[in-house]
Amino acid sequence: MKNPLSVNWLSWLFLALNLFSAYYISIIKDFQLWFVLLLAFNIILALFSAKRINNAVLTISRVLVGLLFIYSGFVKGVDPLGTQFRIEDYFYVWDMVWAIPAALTLSIFMNLFEFSIGALLLTKINAKRITTLALLMMLFFSLTTIYDAIYNEVPDCGCFGDALIITNWQTFYKNLVIDSFILVLFFRRKDIKLKWPSQVQAIVFSGIIGGFLAFENYNIQHLPVLDFRPWKVGNRLLPENPKPIKYYLTYKNTSTGETKEFLSKDLPWQDSVFMANWKWKSSREDDPNFEEKRTFPMVDEAGDDWSSDIVQYDGGVLIISIYDITKMTQLEADILSIFVHNASDAGLNIVLLNSNATSVFEEYKKKFNLHDMELYSSDDTALKAAVRSNPGLIIVKDAVVLAKYHVNDFPEIETIKKILN
Numbered sequence: 001m002k003n004p005l006s007v008n009w010l011s012w013l014f015l016a017l018n019l020f021s022a023y024y025i026s027i028i029k030d031f032q033l034w035f036v037l038l039l040a041f042n043i044i045l046a047l048f049s050a051k052r053i054n055n056a057v058l059t060i061s062r063v064l065v066g067l068l069f070i071y072s073g074f075v076k077g078v079d080p081l082g083t084q085f086r087i088e089d090y091f092y093v094w095d096m097v098w099a100i101p102a103a104l105t106l107s108i109f110m111n112l113f114e115f116s117i118g119a120l121l122l123t124k125i126n127a128k129r130i131t132t133l134a135l136l137m138m139l140f141f142s143l144t145t146i147y148d149a150i151y152n153e154v155p156d157c158g159c160f161g162d163a164l165i166i167t168n169w170q171t172f173y174k175n176l177v178i179d180s181f182i183l184v185l186f187f188r189r190k191d192i193k194l195k196w197p198s199q200v201q202a203i204v205f206s207g208i209i210g211g212f213l214a215f216e217n218y219n220i221q222h223l224p225v226l227d228f229r230p231w232k233v234g235n236r237l238l239p240e241n242p243k244p245i246k247y248y249l250t251y252k253n254t255s256t257g258e259t260k261e262f263l264s265k266d267l268p269w270q271d272s273v274f275m276a277n278w279k280w281k282s283s284r285e286d287d288p289n290f291e292e293k294r295t296f297p298m299v300d301e302a303g304d305d306w307s308s309d310i311v312q313y314d315g316g317v318l319i320i321s322i323y324d325i326t327k328m329t330q331l332e333a334d335i336l337s338i339f340v341h342n343a344s345d346a347g348l349n350i351v352l353l354n355s356n357a358t359s360v361f362e363e364y365k366k367k368f369n370l371h372d373m374e375l376y377s378s379d380d381t382a383l384k385a386a387v388r389s390n391p392g393l394i395i396v397k398d399a400v401v402l403a404k405y406h407v408n409d410f411p412e413i414e415t416i417k418k419i420l421n
Contacts, residue, residue: 010049011057014184017042021177029167031149039176046180050187058188061181065134066121068178073115075163076107077216079224081388082162083107085381086154093153104220112212113137119208121185125201127192131185138175138182145172162228162385222406223388230294231386231394231401237294237311238399246286251278296382298353306376308399310351316397316420317349320373323383323390325356325364332407333368336391339410340371346413348420355380395419 021039028035053061076083084107091099117137120130148157148168157171166174185192194201219225227233247264254277268274295307310317320336322328328336343350352373354361361375387394389406395416396402402419405411 008054010052011054014042014045014049014053014180015057015060017045018177018180021173025166025170025173025177028170028173030169035173036176039173039180042180043176043183046183050184053184053188055191058184058191061184062121062124062192065178065181065185066118069114069118069121069134071118072160073111073113073118073212075160075226075228077111077115077212078219078226079162079228079388080104080107080111080216080220081384082224083111085384086157089154108213108216108220111216112209115212116208120205123204124192124194125196125205127185127194128189131182131189131192135182135186138179142172142175142179145175148172163226221408223392223404223409227404229385231404233401233404235294236400237396238308239293247283248286249283250281252281253278296378296386298351298376298378300376310376311396311399313349313351313396315349316395316402317351318343318416319394319396320350320352321383321387321389321392321394322352322354322356323380325354325361325368327390328364328368330368332391333370335407335410337368337370339393340373342413343416344371346417348413348416350374351376353378353383355383 017038021035021042024035081104084104087103087106087110088100091097091103113133114137117130117134120126121134145157145168148154149172152168155168156165157168159166159171159174196204231237248261249264249267250259250261251267252259259281260278262268295311297305298307298310299305310319320340340350350373352375354375355378356364358377364370386392387404387406389408391407393403393405393407393410394401395404397420403411
């Protein structure tokens, strides 16, 4: 006969170790052997003590895993294109370029699968199959993330979308904690029972699947309902009261080989003896505003970055973002052309950011019969992060993002004027 005290002691030890591990993941960012051993011990404990875990800890484990899966699936499902871009990163790393066209479909169903697993664990619908599917999913994720942690070929796995950025080691640690909970749920799956009628379960199941698919589709056809990225509406792109940038110059003594670094204003350039014996070697700048800057390079044909000037245009600016003109449709190009024509007639400032090579852009510009616009080059990753639409519209004034629009929702010119004023 089982001793209830020993069962409770073991159950609460298992839960306490996992909760401590989950907390410690928020602190540790890199590899630590003792922590890996602790997580391995948690998994071994789950394997050999699952049958002895009491019902209270079993329920807590199910609820925690369910909520985590719901959160993870939701923050990726709110931005399926972001998950698509992350999947594409993996395909490039794994030399699977042929699979890139399937990335969006994989994103949609991966997000749906993860969210649904969480929701079904919470409701206890079909627990036997769901815990098995969850175990298989976590096995795949654990193998993927240990590879990421060791080789760091994709620095951010996107496990929580853009809502929470963690390192690859933190991701792997997180998966090991989930593994230990999932193992207990798997071995105790027969004890997770639901008394709802089968018809009610079917309705709830269909609602979860259909509702989340509709939610993802909305976020693809429009902009994400929640924006976790630096260029979200309301964010300031430049510091309001910027601190002066410090410039440092390094000089080398021509006789002794000694090097010295000077703040530019402290350089003894009027000392003829110094200038005769010391030669410039290198320079660097220290920008104390770097952490507050959310702009990215917007480069003209000469290679000069105009990003700070563009986001501070007098009267505001309409930034058209095209991260890949070759992926635009004729319909999208027509919407863009009409919009640019109307905005130009209204005297609004318009800037086009593009990441394609100049020759490619010019070819498609002629194909789509696009209007001439003030053109700057930028990185496709930055443009994808700024607005999840190709093309997309960002309205900026005084370095603050006032509004963003998907190409399916480009506004009327009068609406833009109200926003700018």
